[in-house]
Amino acid sequence: MNNNHFRNIILLTMMSALSLAFAGCATIRKTGAAQDSRICLSEVNNSGCDRAYRIIHGKLRPLERPQVRFAIEKALIEEDSCWVLLRVTVPDQSIRKHERYNACVMLSTVDGILNFPELNLDNDSGLPEADERSDSEETQEDTIVESLEIDARKGSPGYAYMSFRFCYHPSMEGNGAIISILPSLETKRYFFQHSPVELPVLWSYNPAMWKRAQQLPQFILLDKRPEYVLHGNEKNMFK
Numbered sequence: 001m002n003n004n005h006f007r008n009i010i011l012l013t014m015m016s017a018l019s020l021a022f023a024g025c026a027t028i029r030k031t032g033a034a035q036d037s038r039i040c041l042s043e044v045n046n047s048g049c050d051r052a053y054r055i056i057h058g059k060l061r062p063l064e065r066p067q068v069r070f071a072i073e074k075a076l077i078e079e080d081s082c083w084v085l086l087r088v089t090v091p092d093q094s095i096r097k098h099e100r101y102n103a104c105v106m107l108s109t110v111d112g113i114l115n116f117p118e119l120n121l122d123n124d125s126g127l128p129e130a131d132e133r134s135d136s137e138e139t140q141e142d143t144i145v146e147s148l149e150i151d152a153r154k155g156s157p158g159y160a161y162m163s164f165r166f167c168y169h170p171s172m173e174g175n176g177a178i179i180s181i182l183p184s185l186e187t188k189r190y191f192f193q194h195s196p197v198e199l200p201v202l203w204s205y206n207p208a209m210w211k212r213a214q215q216l217p218q219f220i221l222l223d224k225r226p227e228y229v230l231h232g233n234e235k236n237m238f239k
Contacts, residue, residue: 038186042193055190062185062192066091066157068101068121070181070197073161073225077168077203078210084201085213085226086162086179090121092154095185100125104182105162107201109171113180116164117219126188161222165213177201 041049041056043063056062074085086105095101101121107114171177181197216226 036191038189038191040191040193043195044193056192060185060187060190060192062194065096066094067194068094068103068183070103070179070199072179072199072201074209074213075201075203076206076210076213077172078205078207080168082166082168082172082203083210083213084164084179086164088119088160088162089157090160091157095121095123097123098125098187099123100127100186102184102186106180106182107164107166107172108178108180109169109176111169111171114166116162119162119221125186127186159223161225163213163216163220163222163226165216165218172201172203175200175202177203 039052039055041052046053057064068091069089071087071089072084073087074083076083084107100123101119103119105116105119107116177200179199179201181199183194183197185192185194212226
């Protein structure tokens with residue numbers, strides 16, 4: 001993502017990653033834990049990693065650039081179901097040429113963790129594709145795929161909206177739920193794990209808004225807020 005006009009093709013997959021057949025693409029995917037020989041560093045725990053620290057911050061410079069940001073736009077509860085709309089802001093220069101940005105997204109409560117599809121923003125990184133899904137995954141719900149483009153220019157960020165619908169659990173009530181995001185930045189030679197991001201979920205109840213949200217798939221990535229995507233007189237429904 002350089003100073004020139006760029007386009008990111010975005011694919012959403014519920015169970016596994018799809019092939020990235022072209023440059024400047026982004027996906028939501030579920031990754032494997034493949035081993036590699038890259039130089040790796042964690043922002044949280046970098047003790048004993050002096051060499052990796054010098055190389056990563058000298059070459060990749062992950063903290064000396066605008067950061068991808070996340071915010072909860074909406075969080076609704078309706079009977080036994082929930083809906084969360086997460087806004088992703090991608091500033092210019094936050095993901096440079098030949099880099100890939102990943103973010104594991106989950107909802108955590110005192111009783112456990114609910115994993116959502118992973119966000120993957122790829123700017124012609126040339127990195128290998130995700131592992132093929134296992135036989136056990138193939139027996140689960142069919143993969144949901146959506147494609148869209150994020151358009152950003154010099155000095156102006158691009159935006160995407162991650163929409164999730166899932167079952168309610170009593171541990172999510174009140175202030176008991178947190179959206180946790182584990183971001184990382186990688187190239188063919190380097191891997192940097194950013195500090196986790198935690199967003200408290202403040203639930204609201206709005207039957208009219210929920211009715212509109214039900215028109216969306218269980219998981220979907222949008223390039224616009226839902227009121228511009230859904231059909232009908234929903235202009236102000238999500239404001």
